[in-house]
Amino acid sequence: MMAxxxxxxxxxxxxxxxxxxxxxxxxxxxxxxxxxxxEIVEKPEEADLIILSGPITLKMRKFVAxxxxxxxxxxxxxxxxxxxxGGIWFDSFATYGGIDKMLDVDVFIPGCPVKPEAVIYxxxxxxxxxxxxxxxxxxxxP
Amino acid sequence: xxxxxxIIKREPFEKFRGKPEVDPTKCIGCxxxxxxxxxxxxxxxxxxxxxxxxxxxxRCIFCGRCEESxxxxxxxxxxxxxxxxxxxxxxxxxxxxxLAKCRKCGRLFATERQIEHAISEVEKAGYTNIEDLREAxxxxxxxxxxxxxxxxxxxxxxxxxxx
Numbered sequence: 001m002m003a004x005x006x007x008x009x010x011x012x013x014x015x016x017x018x019x020x021x022x023x024x025x026x027x028x029x030x031x032x033x034x035x036x037x038x039e040i041v042e043k044p045e046e047a048d049l050i051i052l053s054g055p056i057t058l059k060m061r062k063f064v065a066x067x068x069x070x071x072x073x074x075x076x077x078x079x080x081x082x083x084x085x086g087g088i089w090f091d092s093f094a095t096y097g098g099i100d101k102m103l104d105v106d107v108f109i110p111g112c113p114v115k116p117e118a119v120i121y122x123x124x125x126x127x128x129x130x131x132x133x134x135x136x137x138x139x140x141x142p
Numbered sequence: 143x144x145x146x147x148x149i150i151k152r153e154p155f156e157k158f159r160g161k162p163e164v165d166p167t168k169c170i171g172c173x174x175x176x177x178x179x180x181x182x183x184x185x186x187x188x189x190x191x192x193x194x195x196x197x198x199x200x201r202c203i204f205c206g207r208c209e210e211s212x213x214x215x216x217x218x219x220x221x222x223x224x225x226x227x228x229x230x231x232x233x234x235x236x237x238x239x240x241l242a243k244c245r246k247c248g249r250l251f252a253t254e255r256q257i258e259h260a261i262s263e264v265e266k267a268g269y270t271n272i273e274d275l276r277e278a279x280x281x282x283x284x285x286x287x288x289x290x291x292x293x294x295x296x297x298x299x300x301x302x303x304x305x
Binding site for chain 1: 143144145146149152154166180181183198199200201202203204224225226227228229231232233234235236237238239240254255
């Protein structure tokens with residue numbers, strides 16, 4: 001039984017590294033999933049999942065704001081070091097910051113670029129099939 | 143076709159740079175990694191007698207410069223790439239190290255482990271007057287410079303026969 005998974009994907013200012021990896025994860029035969037048929041849709045309101053990659057550049061802000069209006073309740077996935085916290089562009093004059101600065105992000109996938117396997121894993125977390133394996137670690141010198 | 147479980151079990155290629163694994167027992171808190179980190183994913187700050195080294199894997203670009211710059215080999219890049227999580231807080235690693243006080247002026251200037259590491263390195267290089275070195279190492283750089291200058295002056299006076 002194949003379930004359809006509609007994904008809307010947007011580059012909010014990424015270097016295209018993550019985008020290539022995301023498309024590899026979503027479209028290539030190596031990452032074809034048994035239970036899900038992935039379809040990339042044109043409009044965010046049609047999608048089940050919204051995948052955004054890259055830091056929000058100042059010019060992309062209005063488009064991200066548009067997604068915020070249309071996303072109501074849909075799972076949002078921020079991909080890449082830039083999408084999570086601004087990455088290498090954290091203090092650039094042309095970027096606004098990570099995606100969680102404007103939207104409520106459900107899943108963060110760090111990586112520079114992310115591995116396609118990590119994208120699949122992030123989607124699995126968003127769908128509730130997997131749970132996060134990384135935890136905050138604190139250490140104090142004894 | 144493969145299931146999600148099969149896909150995330152796949153091993154990355156050789157020399158893949160994944161999450162930096164830090165061994166806090168080896169770390170001396172020198173902040174060399176924080177200086178080397180291009181996106182400032184590693185931040186070092188001094189707060190109430192402690193040096194805090196904070197790793198944020200969310201911003202990390204996995205370049206491996208922390209591993210290169212670490213003097214004790216405490217940071218090693220692993221092949222772990224499954225870092226996806228639901229909160230950014232999970233991506234943090236916070237380490238706290240005690241700072242040592244300068245024996246003369248009382249300023250907090252370096253972590254205790256850093257000083258011990260410096261002493262052991264000099265010891266390895268063949269220096270034998272360890273007790274003297276130990277005293278000097280627990281002075282802050284400014285006070286240490288003054289200490290040595292006083293010693294040089296004293297020895298000059300000694301050779302001139304003034305003392």
